[in-house]
Amino acid sequence: MKRQQWKRFGAVGGLGMALLATVAWAELPASAVGTSAPDEGDPRVEAALLVDATQVKPGDAFRVGVRFRMDPGWHIYWKNPGDSGLETEIAWDTPGSTVGPLQWPFPHTFRTPDGFIVTHGYDGEVLLFAQARAAEGATGSLQLSAAVEALVCEVHCIPAELMLTRSVPLGPQTQLDADAARAFDDAQTKVPRPTADTGHMVKLALDTPQLKAGQEFTGTLTVAGPGGAPLPALEADFFTPERIDGVERVTLTSAGPGRFALKGKAEPDVPTAEPRLTGVLRLGTKASGYQPVTVDVPLAPVVAVGAVAGAPVVKPPSVKDSIAAVKPVTAVAAPPPVAADDSVGLGLALLFAFLGGALLNLMPCVFPVLALKAYGFTRMVQQEHGRVGAHAAAYAGGIIGSLLLLAGAVLAVRAGGASVGWGFQFQEPLFVAAVSAVLVAFALNLFGVFNVGLDGTALAGKVDQSHGLLHSAGEGVLAVVLATPCSAPLLGTAVGFAFAAGPLTVLATFVALGLGLALPFCLLVLVPGLAKKLPKPGAWMERFKQVLGFALLGTTVWLVWVMGGLAGVDGMARLLAFLVAVGLGTWLYGQAQAQDGGRKLATVAVAALVLVASGVVALRFDETAAPAARTSTVAQAWDAAAVDTALAAGQPVFIDFTADWCLTCKFNERTVLAREEVRAAFTEHQVAFFVADWTRRDARITAKLAEHGRAGVPMYLVLSPGAPDKPEVLPELLTAEMVVDAVKRAAECSPSRRKEGSNILCATAGLPRP
Amino acid sequence: MKQVFTALALGTLFVGAPALADAEVGKPAPAFTLKDETGKEHSLAQYKGKVVVLEWTNPECPFVKRHYEADTMATTLKGFDAKKVVWLAVDSTAHNTPEKSATWKKAEGFPYPVLQDAPGTVGKAYGAKTTPHMYVIDEQGVVRYAGAIDDDPRGKNDKKVNHVKTAVDAVLTGKPVPAATTTPYGCSVKYKSS
Numbered sequence: 036m037k038r039q040q041w042k043r044f045g046a047v048g049g050l051g052m053a054l055l056a057t058v059a060w061a062e063l064p065a066s067a068v069g070t071s072a073p074d075e076g077d078p079r080v081e082a083a084l085l086v087d088a089t090q091v092k093p094g095d096a097f098r099v100g101v102r103f104r105m106d107p108g109w110h111i112y113w114k115n116p117g118d119s120g121l122e123t124e125i126a127w128d129t130p131g132s133t134v135g136p137l138q139w140p141f142p143h144t145f146r147t148p149d150g151f152i153v154t155h156g157y158d159g160e161v162l163l164f165a166q167a168r169a170a171e172g173a174t175g176s177l178q179l180s181a182a183v184e185a186l187v188c189e190v191h192c193i194p195a196e197l198m199l200t201r202s203v204p205l206g207p208q209t210q211l212d213a214d215a216a217r218a219f220d221d222a223q224t225k226v227p228r229p230t231a232d233t234g235h236m237v238k239l240a241l242d243t244p245q246l247k248a249g250q251e252f253t254g255t256l257t258v259a260g261p262g263g264a265p266l267p268a269l270e271a272d273f274f275t276p277e278r279i280d281g282v283e284r285v286t287l288t289s290a291g292p293g294r295f296a297l298k299g300k301a302e303p304d305v306p307t308a309e310p311r312l313t314g315v316l317r318l319g320t321k322a323s324g325y326q327p328v329t330v331d332v333p334l335a336p337v338v339a340v341g342a343v344a345g346a347p348v349v350k351p352p353s354v355k356d357s358i359a360a361v362k363p364v365t366a367v368a369a370p371p372p373v374a375a376d377d378s379v380g381l382g383l384a385l386l387f388a389f390l391g392g393a394l395l396n397l398m399p400c401v402f403p404v405l406a407l408k409a410y411g412f413t414r415m416v417q418q419e420h421g422r423v424g425a426h427a428a429a430y431a432g433g434i435i436g437s438l439l440l441l442a443g444a445v446l447a448v449r450a451g452g453a454s455v456g457w458g459f460q461f462q463e464p465l466f467v468a469a470v471s472a473v474l475v476a477f478a479l480n481l482f483g484v485f486n487v488g489l490d491g492t493a494l495a496g497k498v499d500q501s502h503g504l505l506h507s508a509g510e511g512v513l514a515v516v517l518a519t520p521c522s523a524p525l526l527g528t529a530v531g532f533a534f535a536a537g538p539l540t541v542l543a544t545f546v547a548l549g550l551g552l553a554l555p556f557c558l559l560v561l562v563p564g565l566a567k568k569l570p571k572p573g574a575w576m577e578r579f580k581q582v583l584g585f586a587l588l589g590t591t592v593w594l595v596w597v598m599g600g601l602a603g604v605d606g607m608a609r610l611l612a613f614l615v616a617v618g619l620g621t622w623l624y625g626q627a628q629a630q631d632g633g634r635k636l637a638t639v640a641v642a643a644l645v646l647v648a649s650g651v652v653a654l655r656f657d658e659t660a661a662p663a664a665r666t667s668t669v670a671q672a673w674d675a676a677a678v679d680t681a682l683a684a685g686q687p688v689f690i691d692f693t694a695d696w697c698l699t700c701k702f703n704e705r706t707v708l709a710r711e712e713v714r715a716a717f718t719e720h721q722v723a724f725f726v727a728d729w730t731r732r733d734a735r736i737t738a739k740l741a742e743h744g745r746a747g748v749p750m751y752l753v754l755s756p757g758a759p760d761k762p763e764v765l766p767e768l769l770t771a772e773m774v775v776d777a778v779k780r781a782a783e784c785s786p787s788r789r790k791e792g793s794n795i796l797c798a799t800a801g802l803p804r805p
Numbered sequence: 806m807k808q809v810f811t812a813l814a815l816g817t818l819f820v821g822a823p824a825l826a827d828a829e830v831g832k833p834a835p836a837f838t839l840k841d842e843t844g845k846e847h848s849l850a851q852y853k854g855k856v857v858v859l860e861w862t863n864p865e866c867p868f869v870k871r872h873y874e875a876d877t878m879a880t881t882l883k884g885f886d887a888k889k890v891v892w893l894a895v896d897s898t899a900h901n902t903p904e905k906s907a908t909w910k911k912a913e914g915f916p917y918p919v920l921q922d923a924p925g926t927v928g929k930a931y932g933a934k935t936t937p938h939m940y941v942i943d944e945q946g947v948v949r950y951a952g953a954i955d956d957d958p959r960g961k962n963d964k965k966v967n968h969v970k971t972a973v974d975a976v977l978t979g980k981p982v983p984a985a986t987t988t989p990y991g992c993s994v995k996y997k998s999s
Contacts, residue, residue: 149996249829303831303986
């Protein structure tokens with residue numbers, strides 16, 4: 036019934052329009068025009084089916100579209116209608132020709148007087164059109180029909196439904212309809228163009244590596260004109276986002292030329308795919324002319340916020356309810372990589388964690404502490420026989436306690452929605468500064484500049500036992516702090532497993548790790564004969580102690596270099612300045628220890644003042660000041676698209692997941708990857724060498740690591756163009772042979788080589804990983 | 806480390822502070838007390854212990870009309886245990902009156918009250934944008950669903966997913982709501998222009 040009515044309206048409206056229209060439109064057939072959205076009998080929209088040609092040659096392209104004319108004050112909607120409304124829909128039925136996607140001119144933004152409801156659409160007149168092409172074999176004439184559905188709103192809304200049809204004759208030549216073509220050209224200039232065509236550069240830097248479900252996020256979008264040209268001035272409502280799955284809202288506000296502050300909020304549900312920032316940007320002003328472009332850049336993965344989704348936080352009413360409420364949380368809290376490495380069972384992971392912890396003792400980052408402890412131990416064995424067990428327990432306790440703290444931090448951060456990896460704290464400049472300060476203070480302590488916890492008078496007396504135990508525990512803590520950047524072999528898999536698993540597994544793995552790390556001292560205690568084999572104490576110990584101080588300073592040099600990677604040359608200078616102040620502060624403290632009464636207090640106060648003041652002044656790090664990822668001449672910065680390109684070109688790919696603070700990574704790079712034979716193999720097999728630098732937080736790299744069951748660097752991937760979806764993961768400690776073999780295998784599996792009759796087994800299942 | 810602090814800070818916030826604005830999934834629903842078309846008062850607090858469905862409505866809106874012609878709301882409500890679920894319609898249209906709501910309720914013959922929010926305060930506290938715009942609040946007063954009534958804005962699908970039914974069923978059985986937010990569709994809420 037309704038359809039009938041509208042058709043009648045259509046006929047009448049068509050007639051009216053034909054009368055009104057300029058000469059060129061005069062031939063618009065009645066079936067191609069219509070009116071709809073009757074508002075108490077008064078139609079609020081007129082629509083016409085337009086084609087830019089009067090005759091089309093089979094195989095030629097043409098344009099087809101629907102022109103809407105709304106009554107004043109009324110509007111229809113863009114593809115993202117905004118807070119309310121409905122996307123305008125045109126369904127084509129065009130036998131003999133194909134019609135492409137609908138082209139949407141840049142929309143107008145409508146606001147209710149109080150600004151509470153914001154929608155996007157068109158008022159006045161708009162032509163929504165598409166590119167079409169007549170089939171090669173088409174004969175006779177092209178039948179074009181458009182079924183239009185639109186919601187037409189002023190304050191209230193009226194649905195509009197229209198069926199517009201017309202036919203276009205086919206002929207030996209395509210003949211343009213000049214007036215119609217002008218209308219299409221005009222509409223075309225308002226359709227945003229991809230930045231790839233216009234040459235604009237769009238870059239998005241989010242303030243967090245991930246979006247947390249249901250929470251707000253911020254970032255900065257920078258846009259540069261073609262060739263770095265500055266952007267023209269903008270008008271209000273210059274950005275309209277598309278509907279983005281997983282993102283509730285997103286806005287851009289101008290923050291200087293070419294810079295926009297991005298503010299958004301993620302939906303409470305985690306979307307299946309990583310959301311992208313998609314929308315349209317209108318550059319220029321009415322006076323200067325508009326240039327609309329499309330924005331389409333990746334945002335970041337959305338992660339669930341553990342406590343929010345299922346569990347009412349207000350009050351858990353009963354145990355039963357709490358259990359029911361907890362279940363979904365654990366399901367949500369475990370991030371996607373869970374399934375990545377289920378081949379590693381819990382028991383095996385614990386064993387790896389234990390062995391890995393024991394091996395950590397030999398790593399360059401922990402060794403100075405170990406040596407220090409061995410020194411202290413030697414003295415202890417002589418002085419207080421009965422306390423050996425207690426000290427060993429304190430040391431192990433310090434290790435396990437701080438590891439549990441770390442595990443707790445990991446769980447908390449994960450519950451907060453961010454994903455973290457082994458050594459993540461070294462991505463934080465303040466943490467690096469704090470560890471450096473502790474190391475310097477420790478070294479100065481070893482040089483005898485001051486004494487820890489012991490007054491000058493008490494020095495000669497009996498060692499305060501509780502202080503001594505605390506000291507042991509403190510050394511345990513330091514061992515853990517320093518151990519994290521050295522992801523020893525075996526450890527990567529275990530920690531990767533733990534990070535992807537439930538909270539209990541995380542805790543268990545970290546305890547196993549701690550036991551492993553404390554093993555050497557537990558052995559000394561448990562095996563009676565062993566302790567006696569330690570050298571006798573004597574004057575050599577004082578000298579040895581001072582030598583160890585230099586070892587600690589060496590470790591500090593490495594940390595200062597890490598800071599350089601995080602915060603640039605300025606950051607390094609600030610850290611060094613702070614370390615000098617730390618030196619001064621500890622020296623003052625040492626002076627105070629020899630003084631007494633008010634003077635002593637005053638000196639200690641000055642020392643504290645020096646430390647705090649220098650900390651406040653110096654410890655401000657600008658992470659953006661860090662130099663761009665250092666890449667050598669052969670290596671490229673890792674980028675998933677570039678990897679695909681290289682693979683498509685038949686090149687094997689080697690990806691080095693590394694970080695400045697990762698000593699194992701640097702060791703591998705210096706001793707293996709930089710070697711002549713490895714370089715030669717890379718050149719011979721035309722290996723594309725990518726470096727994924729995790730020195731600073733990078734959600735994409737974290738995700739890639741998790742994909743392979745890892746929580747930290749190093750990780751080495753070899754991809755073959757023959758089996759791009761089956762990368763080979765190399766062990767954490769590389770040998771040149773291993774790398775050369777792996778890239779050789781990958782190269783031989785490339786499809787071009789396989790044709791030559793190579794009988795290499797190409798489905799590389801990857802080396803059996805520990 | 807910054808992230809740890811953020812996580813801790815957020816954790817404290819969740820426990821400590823009640824929601825201040827907008828009904829957000831996972832957070833306590835904004836409290837309200839409104840009169841219905843007969844002048845009887847309804848507060849969210851009085852329905853604690855029951856699942857509450859809020860339906861922003863406007864009888865003049867074509868989308869609302871379509872759903873009432875199809876009896877979408879009444880049918881959905883019938884599918885629930887009446888002892889456990891309360892359905893409240895809210896009309897935040899500036900020019901609505903209790904009389905208009907009463908006439909409409911009589912004509913359509915639905916059982917639930919139409920809460921009168923002509924000043925729009927409750928609508929804006931919830932962030933209701935469209936009619937219909939649906940909210941599901943659980944027994945503890947926490948918002949568990951916000952969005953559209955179903956996945957069929959144009960009223961054309963034979964097989965539609967009723968999001969409110971899915972959400973209420975999930976809440977009643979203690980399961981997480983599969984799609985906790987959807988994009989609501991329909992007319993804009995005709996708020997008083999202030």
